[in-house]
Amino acid sequence: MSKENKIQSLEIGLNILEIIANHKEPLKFTEIQNITSMTKSNLYKYLTTLHEFGAIQRNPDNTYSLGHKLIQLGNIAKGQSSIVETVIPYLKKISKKTGLTALLAVPSAGGPLVSYISDALYGINIGAQIGTNLPLGSSTGVIFASFRNELVKNWLDSERAKLNEEQLKELDKELETARKSYFASKIEPLVSHVSSFSVPILNYEQELLGAITIVGYTETVPTSPDHPTSRYIMDISRELSAQYGFSANAESL
Incomplete structure (x- = not known):
């Protein structure tokens, strides 16, 4: 350099x-x-x-x-490194099977941080790259706002402060649906003709560790958790969450 x-x-x-x-x-x-x-x-x-x-x-x-700050940052980095290493093989498997781009976002002070991308759609602009913080208006942002993680609390407060009363009501409805279904979708939130859906990875305390987001051309990306592709990704989300001690009941993930 x-x-x-x-x-x-x-x-x-x-x-x-x-x-x-x-x-x-x-x-x-x-x-x-x-x-x-x-x-x-x-x-x-x-x-x-x-x-x-x-x-x-x-x-x-x-x-x-x-000092304590280095210990704190080290623990955060260790935790994020661990989940990134765990999830990478799944992302590659997803992109190969579905033909869609799969990415992992982890919590950071600036919001959902894109930490890995398995790109099956070469040349497509998904509106994000590794190191990007995704906004609340993305499907990833909705998942991060729906499930607890103290690291993103200030980010969420800041994002909500940008919305008017009507927008906040709509957001709260969206978050409630995401919490119940463990699924969030957005049609062209960042780039025209490119849509996404996201699912959470949770631990034994039901704390959000990260989110898997599937991105592709709008006509190829499911908007419902009942779609076969959505179910496939949610099964992977369930499997990953179980590795971190999350116990899903019959009505959840």
Whole structure:
């Protein structure tokens, strides 16, 4: 990567984190300064910023160690990595069998985050790519709004704040239907002629771990949970949820 594409201050901050992480014992200010060769004033600014973010902690003996924020982010990344690795083979199987694009979205502070796409429709613009946060108006967004996950709470509050009273009533009806059917569909929510439907992946606490979304040309994508393709995807959703301890009764997933 060329230098002009880097943010030098961020690189320095990450380097400091790596130095602290690579030492078994917490480091003193002077020890970090000796390793980095930074001036006292610059190092103090970096350490203060990292401390306020929670990336490092300042201990009572004036040493520095990794902070709670990194542990929190690490646990989130670990959980998301686990579900992505688990779901990828299913997505490939889905796209091969149905001829439709299958994607996985996982919870993030910015809403449903597209983490993997198995694209069976080469050249089609599905309105998303890996790393995209999907809106509430998508079928994925409806599933994320229908099932509990604290990570997306602020996103949902922000999305709802954009709607008027009538739109909120319609949304609440849509969410109620999605909770009962474990299924949500949208006709051309992001791109013309491209529609989708989504199903949840839940854990033993009935918390949303992610959503599988099926995307394709409008005429090829089911809008009902009773369609054979929908049933096939819902069976996979049920199987995946069971792996995370979710117990579905006869009226659910």
